[in-house]
Amino acid sequence: MPHSQFIVGVDLGGTNIVVCAMSADGTRQHGLHSEPTRAHEGADAVIGRMAQMVNETINVTMRETGVSRDAFRGVGVGAPGPLDREAGVVLVAPNLGWRNVPLRDRMTELTGLDAAIDNDANCATYGEWWIGAAKGGRNVIGVTIGTGIGGGMIVNGELYHGSSDSAGEIGHTTIDQTGRRCGCGNYGCLEAYASGTAIAERAREALAYDTASILPDLVDGDVSKITAAIVYEAASRGDAVATEVVRDTARFLGTGLANLLNIFNPDVVVIAGGVTQAGEALFGPLRAEIRRRAFKMAVDACRIVPGTLPGTAGVVGAVATFIAQRGAQLSPPLR
Amino acid sequence: MPHSQFIVGVDLGGTNIVVCAMSADGTRQHGLHSEPTRAHEGADAVIGRMAQMVNETINVTMRETGVSRDAFRGVGVGAPGPLDREAGVVLVAPNLGWRNVPLRDRMTELTGLDAAIDNDANCATYGEWWIGAAKGGRNVIGVTIGTGIGGGMIVNGELYHGSSDSAGEIGHTTIDQTGRRCGCGNYGCLEAYASGTAIAERAREALAYDTASILPDLVDGDVSKITAAIVYEAASRGDAVATEVVRDTARFLGTGLANLLNIFNPDVVVIAGGVTQAGEALFGPLRAEIRRRAFKMAVDACRIVPGTLPGTAGVVGAVATFIAQRGAQLSPPLR
Numbered sequence: 001m002p003h004s005q006f007i008v009g010v011d012l013g014g015t016n017i018v019v020c021a022m023s024a025d026g027t028r029q030h031g032l033h034s035e036p037t038r039a040h041e042g043a044d045a046v047i048g049r050m051a052q053m054v055n056e057t058i059n060v061t062m063r064e065t066g067v068s069r070d071a072f073r074g075v076g077v078g079a080p081g082p083l084d085r086e087a088g089v090v091l092v093a094p095n096l097g098w099r100n101v102p103l104r105d106r107m108t109e110l111t112g113l114d115a116a117i118d119n120d121a122n123c124a125t126y127g128e129w130w131i132g133a134a135k136g137g138r139n140v141i142g143v144t145i146g147t148g149i150g151g152g153m154i155v156n157g158e159l160y161h162g163s164s165d166s167a168g169e170i171g172h173t174t175i176d177q178t179g180r181r182c183g184c185g186n187y188g189c190l191e192a193y194a195s196g197t198a199i200a201e202r203a204r205e206a207l208a209y210d211t212a213s214i215l216p217d218l219v220d221g222d223v224s225k226i227t228a229a230i231v232y233e234a235a236s237r238g239d240a241v242a243t244e245v246v247r248d249t250a251r252f253l254g255t256g257l258a259n260l261l262n263i264f265n266p267d268v269v270v271i272a273g274g275v276t277q278a279g280e281a282l283f284g285p286l287r288a289e290i291r292r293r294a295f296k297m298a299v300d301a302c303r304i305v306p307g308t309l310p311g312t313a314g315v316v317g318a319v320a321t322f323i324a325q326r327g328a329q330l331s332p333p334l335r
Numbered sequence: 336m337p338h339s340q341f342i343v344g345v346d347l348g349g350t351n352i353v354v355c356a357m358s359a360d361g362t363r364q365h366g367l368h369s370e371p372t373r374a375h376e377g378a379d380a381v382i383g384r385m386a387q388m389v390n391e392t393i394n395v396t397m398r399e400t401g402v403s404r405d406a407f408r409g410v411g412v413g414a415p416g417p418l419d420r421e422a423g424v425v426l427v428a429p430n431l432g433w434r435n436v437p438l439r440d441r442m443t444e445l446t447g448l449d450a451a452i453d454n455d456a457n458c459a460t461y462g463e464w465w466i467g468a469a470k471g472g473r474n475v476i477g478v479t480i481g482t483g484i485g486g487g488m489i490v491n492g493e494l495y496h497g498s499s500d501s502a503g504e505i506g507h508t509t510i511d512q513t514g515r516r517c518g519c520g521n522y523g524c525l526e527a528y529a530s531g532t533a534i535a536e537r538a539r540e541a542l543a544y545d546t547a548s549i550l551p552d553l554v555d556g557d558v559s560k561i562t563a564a565i566v567y568e569a570a571s572r573g574d575a576v577a578t579e580v581v582r583d584t585a586r587f588l589g590t591g592l593a594n595l596l597n598i599f600n601p602d603v604v605v606i607a608g609g610v611t612q613a614g615e616a617l618f619g620p621l622r623a624e625i626r627r628r629a630f631k632m633a634v635d636a637c638r639i640v641p642g643t644l645p646g647t648a649g650v651v652g653a654v655a656t657f658i659a660q661r662g663a664q665l666s667p668p669l670r
Contacts, residue, residue: 161600165600177587295504
């Protein structure tokens with residue numbers, strides 16, 4: 001696809017919908033904007049809003065570039081999984097209250113554009129690979145750490161989906177088989193230790209034993225308001241309790257990522273989401289833990305990097321996944 | 336390659352060398368035999384013995400099939416890793432005492448045949464995929480449980496090697512980050528719980544607390560002689576201590592494999608090695624543990640099966656890896 005062609009990307013999250021248009025060669029981005037998802041209004045309302053946002057983005061792009069509507073080849077949508085890419089259906093999305101929603105065909109009906117869908121964590125990984133921190137990687141693991149922990153995998157330059165579209169559930173790998181209970185029902189999942197939710201929870205637990213911390217002050221004494229971001233903030237100010245929580249996070253995450261290095265031997269692991277705000281306080285001990293636990297050959301082959309597309313990796317990857325699903329070779333710009 | 340062409344496979348293990356010839360279509364096997372490795376004699380002696388075995392196998396195959404020496408296209412060798420496939424060099428093989436041995440070129444010198452090498456665990460997986468229990472699989476994990484735990488991965492019908500030829504180190508994934516010390520120096524590796532060595536060790540530990548067991552009788556009172564095979568034997572006779580050890584093994588292995596299902600979403604996991612002797616006493620609780628820990632979509636997509644090429648998966652896979660490395664499409668027979 002020449003670069004005078006555009007694709008619209010949509011990142012459908014539990015909280016926000018993000019939309020933008022990109023040139024097919026990945027060099028130009030237009031009409032980036034976001035709106036609240038308001039999932040409680042139901043699937044029809046949400047999909048209607050997405051279609052409206054797509055049209056707004058198209059209009060902005062046409063104004064900014066002078067291209068006509070014919071230049072828009074389609075819409076890629078990153079949606080919470082599990083989903084059936086072939087059928088274009090979101091099977092189950094607890095955060096949205098969706099079940100068996102034919103998202104792809106509804107988008108086409110409402111926008112008149114060809115559409116493709118993929119898992120949001122896959123899209124975020126693909127976006128970072130296409131034009132972000134994982135550019136140039138051949139075998140890439142993407143880890144998105146927010147409320148939960150999502151994962152995506154690129155094998156030989158292509159998104160890997162597994163045998164039933166459910167590969168990459170990195171958050172639900174066991175690092176301690178008799179460990180903390182996870183939301184999935186299992187014990188000792190990485191997500192139960194290193195998600196944003198778990199980070200806040202462990203901070204609250206730590207405060208029960210060690211009260212010499214500025215954390216309570218940062219939330220006006222209401223520890224239920226502690227978030228992962230507040231933990232990073234306190235750690236950056238030298239708070240001992242928060243620093244320990246961040247260090248433990250690095251240890252847990254390092255164990256989970258070392259497993260991935262030993263299994264998958266990637267050349268890039270890109271970490272996205274709020275956790276990257278913790279900066280070197282996290283990445284330093286994280287790399288150390290991975291070196292401790294993974295084989296040298298695997299460690300030497302791999303760079304562990306924070307994502308460089310905060311907030312937009314998903315929408316960029318949604319564009320990329322449309323291009324790839326339509327059979328075009330995705331060649332990152334400037335590579 | 337038409338099936339009137341033959342490839343010789345060599346499986347180089349710490350204890351034995353296994354050699355056979357196979358037709359390029361995988362339907363015929365000739366001249367299968369094995370000899371002790373005798374690694375203490377040094378790399379030259381071992382490689383010399385391998386070359387001699389290759390020639391014997393070629394002679395037997397010529398006699399049995401009437402083909403001429405021209406029909407033999409090359410030699411595939413499965414060797415302990417890590418190795419550099421491109422250069423044909425075994426980098427480090429502690430069991431053999433090898434370091435930077437140019438195995439591929441030495442084999443070519445001594446046999447006059449083109450040669451290719453790959454990791455032994457990769458070969459075993461490839462063999463089971465080509466004509467064994469994983470036939471028909473698209474995304475396959477192979478786990479070989481012996482002294483240690485080796486692994487191999489097939490992605491979209493091709494062996495996956497990772498970014499520095501070190502993918503598939505399944506035995507060294509952490510399932511309990513503060514757990515048992517592993518030979519690799521790490522804590523809580525799957526291998527430290529579920530390898531043959533670890534199974535025997537856990538049985539000895541169990542006997543310290545529970546002496547009502549036939550295990551000591553099976554080794555004439557010398558518990559240092561307990562092996563994993565003896566544990567399976569005792570379990571099959573209803574011994575409570577041994578049964579518990581096997582059940583625990585299933586739980587540990589199930590945790591490790593559930594991680595692989597959630598990450599990789601394979602359609603087949605094939606388990607090879609002595610551990611398969613434990614039969615349903617292992618595979619029953621193993622499948623149950625995987626169901627408990629892995630996502631339903633991943634579990635439903637995957638069959639967990641014992642290998643069907645005991646003792647020969649490696650040598651069969653060595654043939655397959657030669658064919659694949661020479662650029663030919665490997666099409667399993669009868670598929």
